[in-house]
Amino acid sequence: MEKRELRVGFYPTTSCYGCQLNVLNIEDKLIDIFTEVKIVCFHMATSASKIEESVDVAFIEGAVVTEDDEELVKKVREKAKYVVAMGTCACHGGVQSANIGAGFSLDEAIKTVYGENFQFDMKVMPPRPLDKVIDVDFYLPGCPIEKEEFLYFLATFIWSTWPEQKDFPVCQECRQKGNPCVVIEEGKPCLGPFTTAGCGARCPSLGLPCMGCRGPIKEIQRVDAMAKMMEKNGVDPLEALKRMKVFGGHSDEIIEKFKSLVRGE
Numbered sequence: 442m443e444k445r446e447l448r449v450g451f452y453p454t455t456s457c458y459g460c461q462l463n464v465l466n467i468e469d470k471l472i473d474i475f476t477e478v479k480i481v482c483f484h485m486a487t488s489a490s491k492i493e494e495s496v497d498v499a500f501i502e503g504a505v506v507t508e509d510d511e512e513l514v515k516k517v518r519e520k521a522k523y524v525v526a527m528g529t530c531a532c533h534g535g536v537q538s539a540n541i542g543a544g545f546s547l548d549e550a551i552k553t554v555y556g557e558n559f560q561f562d563m564k565v566m567p568p569r570p571l572d573k574v575i576d577v578d579f580y581l582p583g584c585p586i587e588k589e590e591f592l593y594f595l596a597t598f599i600w601s602t603w604p605e606q607k608d609f610p611v612c613q614e615c616r617q618k619g620n621p622c623v624v625i626e627e628g629k630p631c632l633g634p635f636t637t638a639g640c641g642a643r644c645p646s647l648g649l650p651c652m653g654c655r656g657p658i659k660e661i662q663r664v665d666a667m668a669k670m671m672e673k674n675g676v677d678p679l680e681a682l683k684r685m686k687v688f689g690g691h692s693d694e695i696i697e698k699f700k701s702l703v704r705g706e
């Protein structure tokens with residue numbers, strides 16, 4: 442493996458900035474990160490940030506919601522060798538897409554949140570995940586991202602390799618930990634079977650159902666078996682579907698599959 446000089450940028454679109462904050466929260470490794478790679482753009486960390494400069498890896502946080510967001514991500518795509526969708530907003534649309542997933546129009550959503558007469562001084566659009574606007578090379582989900590997973594991504598880029606994308610469910614990590622299953626034991630609507638692993642099954646490890654904050658898995662073959670398992674244990678699949686749309690409103694394939702199961706098709 443060959444170590445390379447890496448030019449890295451962090452770019453925010455519409456989001457809570459929590460993923461970028463979590464990068465800055467890696468306090469014990471922050472000096473290493475800033476010495477190992479050249480940070481070209483990271484507005485939360487340095488006023489010397491330059492959006493227009495080229496980078497090897499661009500970490501883009503947030504969903505594309507405004508015209509400015511769209512312009513920014515297209516500009517970054519032109520200047521970046523690799524684009525990483527950072528966080529569930531960038532990967533799946535995130536919580537700001539929840540209303541869209543639930544069938545609200547953008548107008549209805551705006552009126553519900555801001556009232557009838559609110560005027561925006563920017564052009565807003567229905568929130569979209571990054572890959573509905575530009576090509577994305579890698580996905581780093583999480584709300585916010587996991588610090589260890591970010592370090593793993595960065596290390597692979599530094600050493601001229603690529604991060605392996607996780608496509609197995611939270612259930613796998615949950616079973617490895619030996620947790621009692623909150624669906625089977627307590628009839629709670631846990632989204633672990635449908636959600637991308639990587640958090641170490643944080644919520645079920647605390648006895649709480651997974652809310653799906655890392656977004657749905659891509660591999661969907663087991664959806665029917667898992668949906669039936671939920672129903673058998675007293676979990677309303679409609680409740681699970683409603684929860685799935687909170688973070689994965691744009692994950693049409695898994696949502697459609699789940700809907701058809703709920704309708705008994």
Ligand code: SF4
Nearest residue numbers: 612615622623631633
């Ligand atoms: S359904 Fe939830 S609690 Fe049960 S094994 Fe999967 S992640 Fe764990």
Ligand code: SF4
Nearest residue numbers: 640644651652653654
């Ligand atoms: S268990 Fe689910 S809701 Fe909790 S952190 Fe992991 S993916 Fe997110």
